[in-house]
Amino acid sequence: MRLADGIRQHGFRKWYERELLQSHGHMVLLLFCTLGILGSLEAASSARTLADKVTDLLTTLLCAGAGLWSLRRYLYLLSHAEAVANQASCPACGTYARFKLLQASTDGRLVNVGCRQCEHHWDIES
Numbered sequence: 001m002r003l004a005d006g007i008r009q010h011g012f013r014k015w016y017e018r019e020l021l022q023s024h025g026h027m028v029l030l031l032f033c034t035l036g037i038l039g040s041l042e043a044a045s046s047a048r049t050l051a052d053k054v055t056d057l058l059t060t061l062l063c064a065g066a067g068l069w070s071l072r073r074y075l076y077l078l079s080h081a082e083a084v085a086n087q088a089s090c091p092a093c094g095t096y097a098r099f100k101l102l103q104a105s106t107d108g109r110l111v112n113v114g115c116r117q118c119e120h121h122w123d124i125e126s
């Protein structure tokens with residue numbers, strides 16, 4: 001979910017929480033893919049027919065592809081959430097994550113926010 005839409009719908013803290021949960025969901029998928037690779041390699045070592053070996057090899061490749069995709073998503077979502085969270089403190093008073101959305105660029109990459117504590121405005125880049 002884009003930052004501006006997430007702040008608008010749920011607020012920053014919920015958006016951040018959801019990004020971290022989604023990120024760690026991909027990490028769990030990566031763990032399952034790793035187990036799938038190990039299981040299919042184990043099955044391939046004891047396969048007797050060519051069809052079984054091909055099936056095990058395809059399963060290994062499928063798990064490896066899904067695992068690489070989930071690793072990439074995990075790292076992207078985690079680093080994106082952390083990069084935004086590092087900009088969530090008010091530069092004037094230091095209050096963390098207590099701001100309201102004022103404006104968002106059309107592509108959603110730049111969000112202008114205002115502190116609820118001191119009314120200072122600053123940009124958050126995502």
Ligand SMILES: [Zn+2]
Pocket residue numbers: 090091092093094095115116117118119120
């Ligand atoms: Zn402030």
